[in-house]
Amino acid sequence: MASSGLINYRKWSLADCPSLTSKIAIVTGGNAGIGREIVAQLLKKDIEKVYVLARSKEHFSEAEMFWRNEHKIENVESRVEFLECTLSDMVTTKRVADGLVGRLERLDILINNAGLPTIPDYTLSPQGIETIWATNVIGTFVLTNILLPTLESTAEKYGDSRIVVTSSSFHMGCQELKLDLLKSPTRVKSPDAIDSCWRYARSKLGNLLFTKELAKRLEKRGSSKVYANCFFPGNIPTGAMDTWKELFGPLGYLMKANFWVLGQSTTDGAATALYLAAAPEVVERNQKGSYFCPVAAEDDTSALAKDKDLAKNVWYWCDGQVTDALGRGWDEQKGDGEGNGEGEEKAPSEEEKGGEIEILQSVEVIGAIPAS
Template sequence: MESKTILITGSTDGIGKVTAKALAKQGHTVIIHGRNLNKAKTVCAEIKSETGNEKIDFVVADLFLLADVQRMAGDFKKKYERLDVLINNAGAMFGKDRETTKEGLEKTMALNLFSPFLLTQLLLEILAKSPAARIINVSSSAHAMSGVPNLNDIQLTKNYSLGSAYGQSKLYLIWVTQYLAEELKKTGFNNITANSLHPGTIKTEFGQNADKGFIINLLFKLSMLFAVTPEQGAENTIYLATSKDVENITGRYFANKKVAKPNPKYYSAENEKIIWDYCMQIVQPYLNR
């Protein structure tokens, strides 16, 4: 297998870390991302030791802050001339009360949608240098349980609930991935594919620390009884990152290493463009490459 340069956000623990280790074992150059410098260094050393692959590096950034995403992308481009695979894995579910970042953005949308959107835009120029680049956005089947999206209030300033915030952020991530795939075709970037995926319900610490309210907390704990291991959950991401079967497939949503159909209930080309344009408006101040 040809060695690839792969960047994985949110990869110092959970499914992201498992993905990084598996790709490192295959001999790829893997750049992990974390929020904490010491943890990123530790995980980097751990992956090198366990896999025997010295081509492991790390970047540090707070993906809640678009300014930090911009800084991280700049640092990455100074160090690496090309990128073959971008895996936007970082994501989270938050508590029952609406919270905003230091930049004034709703936290769920900031991390799960705006951050990967911006990072992808900023790294397109070095993805374009790869003969066959892949953008992989980790979504969730929870997109089907998002409730009715209010496209006039995308950041849920009026009717916030954690379920709506998380589900809609993952729904919109699927939509912008589809839109990006078409934009890449139109602009002649036929060497870059963009796909999204559902990794499964994973047995990790994901979402278990936030206070979601008694009923949601209980349901979340019960769902863990049917969850798969991080190793099983990472299989879909690893497949999309490396398999020759998906070389020319773009704009699709995957589950269990197969093309699946995202929930069409609220989809329209018009709604998809509204979300794309809104994301572009949010990230515009940070797009000076």
């Protein structure tokens, strides 16, 4: 029940969040929904600067009014900067990330919150990868790896830094991951509603596997002061759930309405993100590569999300796809370090891996677990 978000385990409160004076944060998707509330709470804790990476400048302008009018936050224009970024496109994401590297002397918090929901249409990214996975997983992979040296140097100089990745209880609805299907030109499942839900669940599983592998690699390269964790914000009736109406008709309306009563608020969703981004308890408890549900409660995942070999293969696959699109050395920081530290594992060559990596699981289940 905890993992589904139907019960809140309030382990922490926003009132417990320390001051974030002088800290710098990046929040993807910080212009709407849960991301907008995350930015609001960072600002209320006196953070110096937040960079919001998102697609819609119009939604960002609406968010600015929300921060000023609803939260009474001052100096929004100077403290929050919008950077247009389409995470489904590796080229765009790299360009934005490289630009940030050239500007930032420190980066304390990276919150990978942006993501596509259960979109009805089946499309591929500019690099030929299924769009939900390309946005939710590949975009996060590219951005995080390019910014990693800045996060590491910040941790060494100021004590620690945090990487937070938004996942969902919906990851439990994916009990099969075949990497070759991520580039399928057509839908894998039918009807369309089931396919859309499964693709979303698959991407949320990908977020978890990425975070766990990232935490392992950070330890291996000696970056013990960078804390990477994953969280489920809760069943929050945001605009992301509007696609349910198109997928399920009247039932979709009822599903969203249900979460106005049984779900969480955007403040609850933001609270877990703030815990992972700022709470000293994360350092004290050495919480790394873990999964959290509302509010700030460490929770269990599906068996597939615990598969270490699968996590490594997903990393290899993502790195291979990005390398094919952007070239080797795509994650190097120009002028002040490289994106892969000593001892860092890269995707094996075709000879090393013996052909295409393929993960097969015999069970295939689509769960009706609410998504974030």
